[in-house]
Amino acid sequence: MKAQTRLLLTDTTMRDAHQSLLATRMRSIDMIRAAPAYAQLLPDLFSVECWGGATFDVAYRFLQECPWQRLRDIRERLPNIMTQMLLRASNAVGYTNYPDNVVRAFVHRAAESGVDVFRVFDSLNWVENMRVAMDAVIETGKICEAAICYTGDILDPARSKYSLSYYVQMARELEAAGAHVLGLKDMAGLLKAPAARVLFRALREEVSLPIHFHTHDTSGAAAATILAAAETGVDAVDAAMDAFSGGTSQPCLGSIVEALRGTERETGLDIGAIRTISNYWEAVRVQYAAFESGLQAPASEVYLHEMPGGQFTNLKAQARSLGLEERWHEVAQAYADANLMFGDIVKVTPSSKVVGDMALMMVAQGLTREQVEDPSVEVAFPDSVVDMLRGNLGQPPGGWPEGLVRKVLKGETPRTDRPGAHLPPVDLEAAREKAQKEIGQPLDDEDLMGYLMYPKVFSDYAARHRTYGPVRTLPTPTFFYGMEPGEEISVEIDPGKTLEIRLQAVGETGDDGDVRVFFELNGQPRTIRVPNRKVQGSAPRRPKAEPGNPGHVGAPMPGVVASIAVQPGKPVRAGDLLLTIEAMKMETGIHADRDGTVKAVHVAPGAQIDAKDLLVEIE
Template identity: 45%
Template sequence: VEEFVAKSWETGVDVFRIFDSLNWMPNMEKSIEAVRKRTDGIAEVAMCYTGDIQDSSRTKYTLQYYKQFARDIENSGAHILCIKDMSGLLKPMAAYELISELKQTINIPIHLHTHDTSSLQAATYLKAIEAGVDVVDCCIGAMSGLTSQPNLNAVVEMMRFQERENSYNIEVLNQHSTYWEAVREYYYPFESGMKSSSAEVFYHEIPGGQYSNLKPQAESLGLGDKIEEIKKSYREVNEIFGDIVKVTPSSKVVGDMALFMVSSNLTKEDILTKGENISFPESVVSLFKGDIGQPVGGFEPKLQKLILKDVKPYTERPNEHLTPINFDKELEAFKEKFDPSVTFTDLLSYLLYPKVFEEFYAKRKEYGDVWHIPTLNFFYGLKDDEEVLIDIDRGKSIMVRLLTCSEPDEEGKRKVFMRLNGQTRIIEVQDRSRKVAVKENLKIEKSNNKQVGAPLQGKLSQVLIKQGEEVKRNQPLFVIEAMKMETTVAANDSGKIKDIILSPGSMVKTDDLVLVME
C-alpha cells in the first residue's frame, strides 16, 4: 500500500481519499502516514455514513459517534474530512445538523460525497451548503442521478445568485453533458436497470455502485427475476450481521450473502439455526475472520462461530499478518513469470489484485490493446461493407473493412472476410449467439446426505480433494465461482470420497451433484 501511494503520487495523483469500509481507524492509519511522509499530496480521510442520526431508534451510528470519529480522523493527520454517503442515506435536515456540529468539532475542511438513488440529494447538498460544507461531489448532467451523484449542472444553477455561488459557465457544462449523453448510449447494456429514483434505498441501504452491479450479478446466478427478493434479503443480512457500515468491500459481502441466501432458498432463521452445516461464501468467511477489519461494536460471537466453524478469527490489523516485500526481487520474479515488458506499476497491480491482473494480462496478450478500437465498433462490431479507421499509435493507423461472414459450420464457427489496409484477410471465430445443446448435470437427492451439490449457480473452479481421499468435517471440498463471488463447500461430516462427478471448469446450477461420499 505504501509503494502504491508513492507511485500514484509520482504518476499524477495529488488527492488521496482514504477510507475503511467498516470505519475502522487502524486500517487507515498506514495509508495516512504514507501520504504524509512519502508524498506532498493531500490526505482526504473519509468516514462512511450509514443509518440516520435523526432516528432515535437507531443507536449505533449517532451524531456523537460521527463527531468522535471526525476528531479521530483530524488527529490522525488528515488534511480534509470526507463524509462518504455511498447509499445516499443522508437526508437534508440530517445533513444540516451533521455538518453544523462537525464544523464546531474539527478545524479541517469537510467534503460531502453522496449518491442520488432517491433523488433527494440535491436538497441534501443545499442544506449542507447552508451549514458550511466546503466541497460537494457532483456529476456532469448526462451521467448524474440515480446510482450516480447529483447533477452538477443543476447544482450550479441552484447556487446561482446565492452567497456561495461558483462562477461555472453553465453553457459549457451543458455542452459537455450533451457529449456524454451520446457516449452513454453506447454503454446502455451495462446500465443498472433502474428506470427512476426510489426511496426504497432508505429500506435496503444498498450503495449506489453496488446497485449498478446487482442486476448482472443476479443474472449470472440465474436470479435475474428475483431482484426484489435479493433487495429484501440484503436488508435481512445487514440485520444478521449487526447493521455494519456498507461500503466496498463490506457492502459486497452483504450482497454476496443476500445472493447466496436467495439462490439457496435460505431464510434468516435458516442461517441462525442451520448455519453449522452451511458452506458460506468466501467473502463472508473472510469478513468474520477479520480480513477486512473490525466493525463498530465487534462481531456477534455466536454468528461468528457459526460462520467460521474451525477457523480462528483475529482482531488486530489484517496487514500485520503480511510478510514484508522485497520489491527488487519481486519485480525480477514478476518479469520472469510474465515477460520483460511488464512494469513496476504492473507489479503493484498484481500484488494488490493477483487474479484480476492475470486475467487482464492474458486478455491483453491474446487481443492486444483493444482500447484503441472505437467504442461503438468494440461493443457492436461492424456491418457488412463498413469501414473503420483505428489509431493504434501516434502516426500509425489501420483501416479495417468488413466484407462478409460465412454461415456457421457444425461447430458454430464462422469465417470472417475483411480487408486490413487493403489486403484481404480471413479469420475464423466462434459464433456465441448460436444456440447449443445445454448439458444438464445430475441433481442431488435431498434425502441423501452422502451427496454433495453446488449451493449456487456458477463455475466449478476448483476441486480440492481426490477420489478415495479421507476427509474430515469442515474440510474444504470444492469451490464455486460466480461473478466476483466464491463459495468454498466443505464436508458436513467426516468420510471418504467415493466419486467425483464433475471436473473443474464445469458450469453448474443450484443442487447439481458434484461428488459423493461414503
C-alpha cells in the same frame, strides 16, 4: 478551500457515473476524448474522480486495457484539474487485506502515475485500518482525503450506534491522523437534508479540516441533501454530468450549479460548458445500453436495505443469475435482516458484498434471521461471512455479535487486531521475478502493482494483450458489439499510425467452431480464422445439481471455473476447497460441506458455467 465561499465540485462521471455495470465498463477511449474539454471549459472543478475502486480490476478483467495507461492518458490531457481516486485503505483497490509494504508501494506508484487526491476509507470505519494508507498518501505530498462512511440516521433514536457523537469522534481521529481533507462518504445515499444540516454544522465546529461530501441519488432526494450541506458550509461536493446523473449515480451537476446561482455559495462553473460536455456523454451513454442498471425511478427502498450505489446493480445481477429476480424485494429485506444480524455495520466494499452474499443465501435457502442465529439450526455460511467474522476485514464499533461468531467459527478464536499487522512484507523484486517467469514478459512497477493486487486477473489480461494487441483503441461499439459486413472503422494503434479496417464478409462456421472472416486492412484483402463465440449457444447444456441431493455441489452463480482443487476418487473433509469460480469481479471458493469421497468432477478450469450447474459429486 476554506477561505472560499463558493462551493467547489468534483465531477464523478469518469468513475462513479451511474454506479452500475455501466460505470465500471466505461472504456478509456471515451474518457480520454472528453478530458481536453474539461481542461478547457471547466478548469474551476475541484477534481475529477477517474480512478480506483472497482474500475481498476474491471479494466484488466473485462475491458482488456491497462488502468495505469488510462490514468496516465487522463493526467496528460487534464493538466489543470486534480485527478481523484477511491482507495480502500488496507484493501487498496482489491477485496482483501494486503501487506503494509504493498499498500505503500501501490500508493506511491499511483501518485507518480497521476493521482492528486486519494479518498481513503475503511469498509468498517476503523481508523486503525486506514493509517497505513493515509501515511503513505501523506508521504507522497498528494492530498489525503480521509473519509467517514455514513450509515444509519443520526436523527433516528433507534439507530443510536451511529450517533452524531460517533461521527464527530471519528472526524477528530482522522484529523489527528494527519488528513488534509475530511470526506463524508454517503455510499448508499442515506443522509437526508435535515440530518445533513445537523451533521455538517457539528463537524464544522469540531474539526478545522475542509469537508468534501459524496452521496448517491438512489432515493431521488440527494440534491436536497447537497443543498442543505452547502448551506452549512461544506467546501466541496460530488456530482455527475447531467447525462450520467440520478439513479444510483450522483445528483445532477448542472442542476446543482443552477440551484446555487445568485447565492453566496455560487459555484462559478459555466453552465453552458456543462451542457456541452453533457451532450458528449449523452451520446456515449447510448453505446453502453446493455449495462444499464434498470432502475426506472427513485427508490425509497434504499432506506430499508441501505445498499451502496456501487453494489445495487451487481446484487440484482446475482439475484437474476440465481433465479431470484422476481423475489428482489425479499432479497432487499434479507439484506436489511443480514445487516442487523451482523450488528448493524457500515456497508461498503468489501463489507457490503458480505451482507449481499448472506442475503442471497438466506432467500435461496428459505432461511430467516432467527434460523440463522439459532445455534441448533445447521447453516453453511458463505466463505465471505466466515472470513469477515474471523476479523479479516477489521473490527466494527462494539465488535461482532458473540453468538453469531461462535456459530460461524465453530470455536475458532477470531482476530481482533489489525489484519495487516500479521501479513509479512512482500519482497517486491522477488515477486517481480516470479511474475515475469509466470507471465513471460518484463513487468514495470505499474504492472507489478497490478499483479500484486490481482495475480490471476493480471496474468489473464497479459495473455490476452499478447494475443490481441491494444484493443483499447477500438471504437466502443466495435469493442462491445462487433462489426457488420460493409462497415469500416479507423483505429489509431500508435500516435500517427492508423489502421483502416473494412469488414467484407463472415463465412460459415466449421466443425471446429472457427469461422473465416474476410476484411480489408488499409486497402489490402486479408482472411483470418477466429472462434465463433455464438456457437456456444447451441452447445449441450451442463447437468444441473439436483435440489436436495447432499452429494451434488452446484454453481452458486454464473462465471468461469478458475481452478480445480480435487480429483475423482480422492477423499475430502468438510471445509476443504473444491474449486474456485471467477464471477462478479471476484474469485469465490466452493468448499465441501461434508466429509466424503469425490465421485466426479464435471467441469474443467476455464469452463463457462451457469447458476446451479453441477460441478462436483461427493459420496
